[in-house]
Amino acid sequence: xxxxxxxxxxxxxxxxxxxxxxxxxxxxxxxxxxxxxxxxxxxxxxxxxxxxxxxxxxxxxxxxxxxxxxxxxxxxxxxxxxxxxxxxxxxxxxxxxxxxxxxxxxxxxxxxxxxxxxxxxxxxxxxxxxxxxxxxxxxxxxxxxxxxxxxxxxxxxxxxxxxxxxxxxxxxxxxxxxxxxxxxxxxxxxxxxxxxxxxxxxxxxxxxxxxxxxxxxxxxxxxxxxxxxxxxxxxxxxxxxxxxx
Numbered sequence: 001x002x003x004x005x006x007x008x009x010x011x012x013x014x015x016x017x018x019x020x021x022x023x024x025x026x027x028x029x030x031x032x033x034x035x036x037x038x039x040x041x042x043x044x045x046x047x048x049x050x051x052x053x054x055x056x057x058x059x060x061x062x063x064x065x066x067x068x069x070x071x072x073x074x075x076x077x078x079x080x081x082x083x084x085x086x087x088x089x090x091x092x093x094x095x096x097x098x099x100x101x102x103x104x105x106x107x108x109x110x111x112x113x114x115x116x117x118x119x120x121x122x123x124x125x126x127x128x129x130x131x132x133x134x135x136x137x138x139x140x141x142x143x144x145x146x147x148x149x150x151x152x153x154x155x156x157x158x159x160x161x162x163x164x165x166x167x168x169x170x171x172x173x174x175x176x177x178x179x180x181x182x183x184x185x186x187x188x189x190x191x192x193x194x195x196x197x198x199x200x201x202x203x204x205x206x207x208x209x210x211x212x213x214x215x216x217x218x219x220x221x222x223x224x225x226x227x228x229x230x231x232x233x234x235x236x237x238x239x240x241x242x243x244x245x
Contacts, residue, residue, distance in 0.1 A: 004045035008120035009073020009080035025236035032123030040130035126218040137178035144177040
């Protein structure tokens with residue numbers, strides 16, 4: 001069992017608009033991200049959006065026939081993921097276990113339940129990459145999609161380079177990030193300084209869990225800046241055949 005959380009709770013500060021709702025070759029960005037998980041067999045999916053958008057998105061998801069559950073995000077990414085995780089954990093305890101998933105704290109015959117957390121701002125992730133990271137998490141309990149760092153990395157202080165960081169061991173974290181539900185629930189409830197969490201792997205690391213890396217094989221760029229959005233439109237045109245909705 002693999003449940004999904006798609007984080008779409010941002011306000012689009014750097015882009016100037018809520019990027020998750022922008023049209024990308026005929027579909028909203030968040031729909032592209034959700035479908036990537038669904039196509040890989042991750043279901044159901046909890047979509048975490050700004051509180052003011054929950055009702056509107058619930059109607060849109062129903063109209064599209066998507067197996068989604070909507071929940072409100074928080075002030076930070078950590079808060080938004082935690083809100084979604086709490087919903088998943090409650091649903092699993094009430095529904096998943098009654099469907100033969102085993103008992104709380106113990107895996108079912110098919111293995112422990114997993115949670116795949118994905119950023120709505122990464123609409124291009126391939127279903128095969130999602131499947132690969134899910135398979136690794138099923139074996140190890142914790143895995144993320146990531147890309148080896150190809151650029152030269154400099155450490156800078158006061159505007160000057162102080163050293164060059166060897167890139168052989170550096171990876172750029174992506175999503176989805178997939179973890180055992182019981183491990184993730186434990187980590188999120190006892191992490192210190194949650195404001196420092198830039199991704200879910202950081203939370204797991206702080207809680208003492210070993211997180212494995214799965215190399216991404218396809219385009220999985222995150223939409224953050226206006227330049228990213230321009231690139232996303234061009235790439236979407238090549239992939240899905242339209243530039244504008």
